[in-house]
Amino acid sequence: MPFSSRSAAPPAAPPSSLDPGIGVNFGRPTRRAINHDGSFNVLRRSSRSHVHDLYQELITLSWGPFMALLMGVLTLVNVLFAGGYLLLGLDNLSGTAALSHIPPFLQAFFFSVQTFTTVGYGSISPNSIGTGVLASVEALTGLLMAALATGLLYGRFSRPRAGILFSHTALMSRRADGTRNLQFRVANRHRSTLVDLRARVLLQFTDANGNRSYQDLPLERESVYFFPLNWTIVHDITPESPLHNLTAADLAAREAEILILLKGYDDTFAQDVHSRNSYRFDELEWDRRYVRAYDIREDGILVLDLDRLHETEEIQGL
């Protein structure tokens, strides 16, 4: 679709104040519009909760807390079933007599894990109606929780990540001919192949009352087909640009924030990926330019160093 759509009719002239959907009138100070991880400073409150949200939270949790939570839940479930077997009495589990040197709770816990995981050595086994029923319930529970864990782990792995790395700062740079531009760099953080990347950049001003206005910043190049290296996205500050003749102090007074949307297609997972970011007035570097982030090896291979994406240098001879 990108092939043809890029050749579609030119974008309509932006309205004088275009709200991209994040609000215009607030009447008091708010935080930045978009955080560096692409999230918004908005909390959501509702009297209703959804199973779907729980899944989503488990899928988007980072790996450390997720594994801790998973282990915790597995342990808790087994402790609860162990308590059940203890309540029914260990003499309703045959084989426990031979394990009398082990504390009763641990005997029950070991039997619980053997049942839950379906190991079932049989050195301990139920020999009453009560323990037989409870063990049946636990074995089926174990089966379903293994199914849930499988789904969660797969869901976590297969979840698409745009993985666009943005330079830490944007630059107010200038070309050899003295014309100014706003630029920032992006690169693919992951090993996947991204193609058909396209960018849109908006400028947001906020007045003293917290009210916002928005303007489109046209780009030197709106899209690239391939994205193996880094891409420097450039807005030329022509006389028509809303940034024309504004100083750093002007931008600070207007609480300028550069809003960025990036879209592409992840060829490895066959998914569209989106990425958002913003640079505030205090994240702009003036009169600097980027240092090349890749080297060419002797065998002709390009080596892109993601850590150097952020490197800038002063523009000489200003």
Added chain:
Amino acid sequence: MPFSSRSAAPPAAPPSSLDPGIGVNFGRPTRRAINHDGSFNVLRRSSRSHVHDLYQELITLSWGPFMALLMGVLTLVNVLFAGGYLLLGLDNLSGTAALSHIPPFLQAFFFSVQTFTTVGYGSISPNSIGTGVLASVEALTGLLMAALATGLLYGRFSRPRAGILFSHTALMSRRADGTRNLQFRVANRHRSTLVDLRARVLLQFTDANGNRSYQDLPLERESVYFFPLNWTIVHDITPESPLHNLTAADLAAREAEILILLKGYDDTFAQDVHSRNSYRFDELEWDRRYVRAYDIREDGILVLDLDRLHETEEIQGL
């Protein structure tokens, strides 16, 4: 895709009566076109059924009935296998002698669950050709049903949900300058990030014979890039609007129904999501406006209260 497509050529003038695919001539009264959950009042009858439909039904069932059904099926399968072992005779299962204080059916049922879940304590084990074959079949059945349950649970979790919350009513409101408009509010019900939302609104009139006609309602803004807060969708009732100069009684006489399509992109699951809804003439509030549904905390964070999405107030000074 939304970037460029929104800048495509302007929509062609709507035909005088555009059928969006839900029928024009019925000849007798029907129900509303679209229900609040986005479904249509259409039943489907066919002499053929499909496995695919069964999967779909299991995926879209709500959690309560689904878990009850799953548990019921697991229990039934185990009861059936237990019946099989009973028919073959418990003396073909070694270890049952030591469990003679347990009713024969329960002995068979416990063995069945131990086999189906692959716990296999071994305190009961098959010792004849018949029970050996039946236990082999059951263990393989258990394996495949665990695989099925895994797929179903993952399918349920990973199924995309648009999760657009619509205000309970739409408003026939008016601006300070006295011009009328039709508006309603939407918000993202879930924690996922929705972007590139776009809306289309149609007006449906129905005559006394149940015959319908449709008209496009142009919107003040057709799309937003971001959707962290709520979005108020507005149709200005200009002299060109098919709603111009119509009263509540007029709309009731024509059984007016406002049909809504919303599309967006779920950035968390990398999926396009669609949502449908409608407001009937008796779900319009006249001369009211929406109360702001979010607060700004002292730390500058916006707090959106989904429960307040529906709140309206009278317009003063009419």
Added chain:
Amino acid sequence: MPFSSRSAAPPAAPPSSLDPGIGVNFGRPTRRAINHDGSFNVLRRSSRSHVHDLYQELITLSWGPFMALLMGVLTLVNVLFAGGYLLLGLDNLSGTAALSHIPPFLQAFFFSVQTFTTVGYGSISPNSIGTGVLASVEALTGLLMAALATGLLYGRFSRPRAGILFSHTALMSRRADGTRNLQFRVANRHRSTLVDLRARVLLQFTDANGNRSYQDLPLERESVYFFPLNWTIVHDITPESPLHNLTAADLAAREAEILILLKGYDDTFAQDVHSRNSYRFDELEWDRRYVRAYDIREDGILVLDLDRLHETEEIQGL
């Protein structure tokens, strides 16, 4: 995307002979271009095979053969492992002495299934290095094959199906004013919600040498937003139509075939779906029209009968 794309610039005038990608010059008779299941009469031969193709074949196989194949493979694997245990000697499996009334192969087979499914009663267990190693290998094999079966079953269920039901025949019909048209009907075969359906129809003529030519057939309506009922797709045979003034004999002489592409969006699975079909000259009914395929129940619910999608009646008063 469909919103805006439908409002894109009008399609360019079709070239006099547009090849949709299925070939023009063959030089000898071939079969119909598109079969009723959407497949083409093309075989593919290659000296290389791919694991991906095997997966695809297993995913698209119908349920009967798939389950038979799955059961067959599971049985075969267990027979092979059973043979291994027999070769190593049943005296290397403790517990077999008590089962001497069961034929040796069955003892080995039962042990194999107990190991493969990880039931592991333990009434039979390995007691030598050889059987210990073989049982370890089999248990791990069982684990991986269960993982494969889970993936296959989920892949089969979650595979998208367009599920568009086409009327058995297309009609050469005529309106009350005497103008002719070509029409056919489609409906959603499944319970999923399809939206944004769009159609494209091509006419293919084949000459005596098997050489084909193609022409676009413009449609009265190219797309619908909703698809809860059936949709009748109509090409008006205006003087510009390539079908103008052609008789049934003319179409037979040219081996006319109507090629159809349908696309839509499955809202239940968030997937684009495509469907292909064709009507040959001998699958056209002349001077007939469709009978309405749905009834309106007393409670206002529409009941669509998929079996009646194909029903036609003679046009009276010609």
Added chain:
Amino acid sequence: MPFSSRSAAPPAAPPSSLDPGIGVNFGRPTRRAINHDGSFNVLRRSSRSHVHDLYQELITLSWGPFMALLMGVLTLVNVLFAGGYLLLGLDNLSGTAALSHIPPFLQAFFFSVQTFTTVGYGSISPNSIGTGVLASVEALTGLLMAALATGLLYGRFSRPRAGILFSHTALMSRRADGTRNLQFRVANRHRSTLVDLRARVLLQFTDANGNRSYQDLPLERESVYFFPLNWTIVHDITPESPLHNLTAADLAAREAEILILLKGYDDTFAQDVHSRNSYRFDELEWDRRYVRAYDIREDGILVLDLDRLHETEEIQGL
């Protein structure tokens, strides 16, 4: 989407040197822009690594190394747990006395596999706190690793593959009227149904300093709806073509490389698929044409031979 988008406004005139995102100024020789497998000659270096990248690497590894790695990890985990049981002492595992003819490590290893896979015969079972705890941990580990393996195997199978087979060489061919063209052939390598294929072709020249320039090569036909056979993609070398009047020596001097992007929709998996390739100046055959790659069987079925996609013949009568 392809229907309408292909009818969008015509593509803008290409800029004199269009960078598709792979760089313009390098200042020293580099390798070809795109390899035959669609990859770029770019390495990525970063001080941070991601779990997501590990998953991606495991998903894209070829089957041989993947299965070896999987088996290796499973064996290693079991060896480690076996070491743990040995450290705790085999007398903490009841049942080992009867297996004293088996080396202690193997006893521990067999018990480990029986626990990890949840076979749990019970001929060996834990009888101390230490082995009980370790066996509980191992059983839960086994459960989670089975879940991971399921996800990985499904992820590998369901990963989309464009599977476009390109002819080994591109041809500088000529028509009967003497006009030259550049052409190459593609076919679907897999059994899946690809539709709505579209192509874009760029010409890249590189000067002695390693600096690149790019130009669009317009195509005779940019897209096909269906793709059951092969598709020959043709750029006519008109006087406007950047290839006009260039000889093989000219192309070699400019290190010409033909860059190709192909996109389509895989109807079997409901996914967009992309494919990239390139032909360097030394992969062009001059004054040759393709031999038809398919036969028509007597029953009218077309038989496409993928191995013959690459076959060319000299153009007679030049």
